[in-house]
Amino acid sequence: MFGETFLTTTVDTVLKWARKNSLYPMPFGTACCAIEFMSVVSSHYDLARFGAEVVRFSPRQADLLIVAGTVSCKMAPVLKTIYDQMAEPKWVIAMGVCASTGGFYDNYATVQGIDTIIPVDVYVAGCPPRPEAVLDAVIKIQEKIEKEQHAPLF
Amino acid sequence: MSETTCATAAEVGLLLANRFADAVTEGPGPVGDTCLYVTPEKIVDVVRVLRDEQRFDFLMDETCVDYPDREPRFEVIYNLYSLSTGVRVFLKVKADDSEPGVPSITPLYRAANWFEREIYDMFGVRFAGHPDLRRILLYESFKGHALRKDYDATLRQPLIGPADGPDHARRHG
Numbered sequence: 173m174f175g176e177t178f179l180t181t182t183v184d185t186v187l188k189w190a191r192k193n194s195l196y197p198m199p200f201g202t203a204c205c206a207i208e209f210m211s212v213v214s215s216h217y218d219l220a221r222f223g224a225e226v227v228r229f230s231p232r233q234a235d236l237l238i239v240a241g242t243v244s245c246k247m248a249p250v251l252k253t254i255y256d257q258m259a260e261p262k263w264v265i266a267m268g269v270c271a272s273t274g275g276f277y278d279n280y281a282t283v284q285g286i287d288t289i290i291p292v293d294v295y296v297a298g299c300p301p302r303p304e305a306v307l308d309a310v311i312k313i314q315e316k317i318e319k320e321q322h323a324p325l326f
Numbered sequence: 327m328s329e330t331t332c333a334t335a336a337e338v339g340l341l342l343a344n345r346f347a348d349a350v351t352e353g354p355g356p357v358g359d360t361c362l363y364v365t366p367e368k369i370v371d372v373v374r375v376l377r378d379e380q381r382f383d384f385l386m387d388e389t390c391v392d393y394p395d396r397e398p399r400f401e402v403i404y405n406l407y408s409l410s411t412g413v414r415v416f417l418k419v420k421a422d423d424s425e426p427g428v429p430s431i432t433p434l435y436r437a438a439n440w441f442e443r444e445i446y447d448m449f450g451v452r453f454a455g456h457p458d459l460r461r462i463l464l465y466e467s468f469k470g471h472a473l474r475k476d477y478d479a480t481l482r483q484p485l486i487g488p489a490d491g492p493d494h495a496r497r498h499g
Contacts, residue, residue: 245484246465252486280472280481281464288487 191235191261192314195224198234198258200251203241205268208300217303222310231257236313237290238306242270243283255290263316265309266292269299331381335360335413338380346372353418361416369419370429373404376415377434382406385431386414388441390421390449394475398422400451404431427452448473 197219199209213219213227228234231254243251255264266286269275272295274284286292293316294309301309332338339360342350349368353361364372376382387405404417421428430453432438442453443462450471453459461468465485470477 246463248484248486279479280477280483283484283487284482288484 188317188320192317193223194226195222195236195263195310195313196226196228196234197224197236197238198228198231198254199238199240200254201238201240202243202247203268203270205240205270205300208303209238209240209267209306212303212306217307219307219310222307222314224310231255232259234258235262236310237262237264238267239264239271239286240267240300242275242277243286243289244281245283246281248283248289251286252289263293263313264290265306265313266295267306267309268301269297272297275299330379331411332413333411335415338376338413338415341380342372342375345375353416359414359416361418363418363420366419366421366428369404369417370431370434372417373406373431373434376406380408380413381410382408382413382415384409385435385437385441388431388438388445390445390451390473392449392473392475396420400449402428402445402451421451423450423452425452426454429454430456432456447471450474 199206201207201209211217213225219225224236231237235258237255237258239251255262264286266272270277270282271286272292274282278284283289294312296305296309298305332341339352339362342362343352346364346368349365350372351363353363373382384407385404386407387403389403389405391401391403393399393401398420400421400423402419402421404419405414406417407414419428428451430438430442432442432453433455439457440462442456443458443460445451446453446456446459447461447463448471460466464472467483467485469483470481
């Protein structure tokens with residue numbers, strides 16, 4: 173009697189669909205990778221095509237932390253605090269070799285990969301990575317969200 | 327004042343060598359710039375003469391080099407420039423890391439404040455009379471001085487987290 177006006181699904185599926193298509197990135201830009209991130213967001217590469225164009229500069233309003241650039245040891249507690257301030261659920265992209273491993277800054281002042289401080293979901297190689305690589309990382313995050321067994325409600 | 331201003335760095339060197347006979351000696355000039363060794367006791371007086379009489383109005387840089395085989399092992403280098411005459415002079419002071427250290431020129435040039443803090447941070451050279459001699463780039467808990475030649479290049483002492491290597495801790499899946 174209702175024809176095709178109903179669509180049945182599960183709460184999990186809807187949540188995951190909504191989350192993966194409305195990521196709010198928070199750029200933690202400390203170096204040249206942040207410049208590359210600007211072009212990812214801008215019209216030519218256009219992160220908006222993947223629903224992640226609403227860049228937030230407050231961790232309270234973001235669920236995707238993009239660490240773009242070298243993180244010094246002195247900056248590490250700041251990065252940890254920003255990560256802790258983000259509301260669950262949240263994901264992290266380490267953009268570029270500096271954020272992933274310290275890169276060629278193998279010295280006394282630089283964090284040897286942000287995964288010594290916070291958990292990382294996707295690492296992006298490159299110095300800096302091409303915008304396509306960053307888009308690919310966002311798509312990888314989306315796939316990861318889609319595959320989550322039990323999407324945490326809050 | 328301006329009639330006594332030297333037109334070249336060599337003249338400045340001669341003037342200082344005459345005025346401070348025992349305290350100023352000629353140093354190496356690797357790139358052709360005038361470079362003078364000054365004793366720590368006289369560095370403030372020499373810099374004051376340059377600033378007040380020779381119109382060296384710009385402390386471009388103050389830095390340090392570690393020569394571990396020498397005694398004393400450090401050289402503090404002052405890069406003074408005159409915007410009005412275009413003359414540049416390098417001054418060098420031999421120093422070690424003992425108290426009270428090289429007299430600070432922060433009272434003469436406020437720019438020296440952070441330069442001297444950086445030298446203290448990286449080399450451990452102290453500056454007597456500096457208003458606020460703390461580390462400037464690294465953190466208080468950092469042990470040692472990173473730009474000394476005998477600082478272990480592989481040593482890691484991060485503020486938080488393990489020193490090295492990813493632990494790949496994942497919260498999701």
